[in-house]
Amino acid sequence: MANTPYPESYYAASANAAPARPALQDDVETDVCVIGAGYTGLSSALFLLENGFKVTVLEAAKVGFGASGRNGGQIVNSYSRDIDVIERSVGPKQAQLLGQMAFEGGRIIRERVAKYNIQCDLKDGGVFAAITDKQMGHLESQKRLWERFGHTQLELLDQRRIREVVACDQYVGGMLDMSGGHIHPLNLALGEAAAVESLGGTIYEQSPAVRIERSANPVVHTPQGKVRAKFIIVAGNAYIGNLVPELAAKSMPCGTQVITTEPLGDELAKRLLPQDYCVEDCNYLLDYYRLSADKRLIFGGGVVYGARDPANIEAIIRPKMLKAFPQLKDVKIDYAWTGNFLLTLSRLPQVGRLGDNIYYSQGCSGHGVTYTHLAGKVLAEALRGQAERFDAFADLPHYPFPGGQLLRTPFAALGAWYYGLRDKLGV
Known part of the structure; x- marks a missing residue:
C-alpha cells in the first residue's frame, strides 16, 4: 500500500x-x-x-x-468574508449569530493548547497592515464592526506605530488584534x-x-x-x-505558496518584527508573514487556482518578501512548499x-x-x-462556479487578476 x-x-x-x-x-x-x-x-x-x-x-x-x-500559522479572527457582508446577504438575525461565533475559534485553540499541554509555539498578536489610505479606512470600519460584536482587543496603528511593530516602509498604518497570533500549525x-x-x-x-x-x-x-x-x-x-x-x-481547490528563510539570528529577527507579531497585508491577494520559534521568517502569498504545484515557488514568493524586507536580499531560503485550501464562490x-x-x-x-x-x-x-x-x-447561500468544474479555474483566475490589478492601482 x-x-x-x-x-x-x-x-x-x-x-x-x-x-x-x-x-x-x-x-x-x-x-x-x-x-x-x-x-x-x-x-x-x-x-x-x-x-x-x-x-x-x-x-x-x-x-x-x-x-x-x-498554512501560514496565523490565528486570524472572523471569516474570509466579514460580518457586514454576511449581514447584507442573510439579514441581521442570522448575521448576529454568526458574528457572535466569529471570534470563538481563536479561543478554542488557546483552550486546547492549555488543556492538553500542546507545544506549538503559540504567540499572541496579529497585525493587519494597510498599504493605502483606502485600506486604512477599511480597517477603521472593521474595528467598529468587530467591536459591535464584542471584540475589543483591537488597536489602530498610525504610520509611526506600525513602524514600531514591523520594519517595513510600505505601510501607512494598520490594526493590531491581540487575540490574534501565530502557532506552529x-x-x-x-x-x-x-x-x-x-x-x-x-x-x-x-x-x-x-x-x-x-x-x-x-x-x-x-x-x-x-x-x-x-x-x-x-x-x-x-x-x-x-x-x-x-x-x-460549489468549491475549488487552490494552492498558496510559503517560503522559510534560514535562521536570521536574534538581532535581525528583532529588528524586523520587534514584538514577534504575525502580519498580513490588506490586499485581496495578500501576503502574510511571521517569525518561527528559531527566528526564521515564514513568508507566504500568491494563489494558484486549481491547486497545481508551481515549478519554482521561491521565484514566486521571494520577490514579495524582498518588496517588504529588502534588507533580506542576501538571506538564503531553506524551505518552499505549496498547501491547498478550498475556495467557495461566496x-x-x-x-x-x-x-x-x-x-x-x-x-x-x-x-x-x-x-x-x-x-x-x-x-x-x-x-x-x-x-x-x-x-x-x-x-x-452557496452557488456553483459559473460554467461548472470545467470553467471554475479560469473564472476564478480572471477574478483574481481583476482584484490583483485593483491592489496594484490602489483602488
Whole structure:
C-alpha cells in the first residue's frame, strides 16, 4: 500500500515527535467516523469524545498532511468574508449569530493548547497592515464592526506605530488584534491528535476513504477496511477529491505558496518584527508573514487556482518578501512548499448535512485556522441535537462556479487578476 509522507516543509522538518499510526485493515464499528485528520476533523473528534461519543478518524496520509500542517500559522479572527457582508446577504438575525461565533475559534485553540499541554509555539498578536489610505479606512470600519460584536482587543496603528511593530516602509498604518497570533500549525495538529487518542479516539493514517455507503448506518470504505458508523463527518476540505460529488461543484481547490528563510539570528529577527507579531497585508491577494520559534521568517502569498504545484515557488514568493524586507536580499531560503485550501464562490464556509447522518464542513477560503476549530464544535453540537449554530452556517447561500468544474479555474483566475490589478492601482 502506498505511503504518503509529509511534504518537504519547514513544519515537517521541525515537527514534534509523533507515533506511527497504522492503516485501517479491519472492519470496525463506531459512533462517528471522521474523514480527515486536519483541524476540522480533529476539532470535531475532540468535542465529540469530550461528550461521550466513540470516534474513529480516517486520514488518507498523515495527521495534518493538508492545509492544517502547511498554512501560514496565523490565528486570524472572523471569516474570509466579514460580518457586514454576511449581514447584507442573510439579514441581521442570522448575521448576529454568526458574528457572535466569529471570534470563538481563536479561543478554542488557546483552550486546547492549555488543556492538553500542546507545544506549538503559540504567540499572541496579529497585525493587519494597510498599504493605502483606502485600506486604512477599511480597517477603521472593521474595528467598529468587530467591536459591535464584542471584540475589543483591537488597536489602530498610525504610520509611526506600525513602524514600531514591523520594519517595513510600505505601510501607512494598520490594526493590531491581540487575540490574534501565530502557532506552529503542524505541531498544533499533532498535539490535537494526541489529545484525541488520550480520550480513547482512534486515528488511522494512510487510510483514504474511497467510498461512502449511504444507509441508516453508513459505511466508509478504505482500500483495506471499512468503518460502520451512526454518523459521518466529512472533513477533507481541499483534499477530499470526488468522494462526495454533491460538494465538488460549489468549491475549488487552490494552492498558496510559503517560503522559510534560514535562521536570521536574534538581532535581525528583532529588528524586523520587534514584538514577534504575525502580519498580513490588506490586499485581496495578500501576503502574510511571521517569525518561527528559531527566528526564521515564514513568508507566504500568491494563489494558484486549481491547486497545481508551481515549478519554482521561491521565484514566486521571494520577490514579495524582498518588496517588504529588502534588507533580506542576501538571506538564503531553506524551505518552499505549496498547501491547498478550498475556495467557495461566496468565500464563506459550506456546512450541511446529507441525509440524516452525513455532516460536512468545508470551504474556509483561506481563512481556516480559527474557523475549523469552531466548525468542530458546531458539528459536535449538531450531532448532540443542538443545531441552532449549525443551522446558521448551513443556511448560508452557496452557488456553483459559473460554467461548472470545467470553467471554475479560469473564472476564478480572471477574478483574481481583476482584484490583483485593483491592489496594484490602489483602488
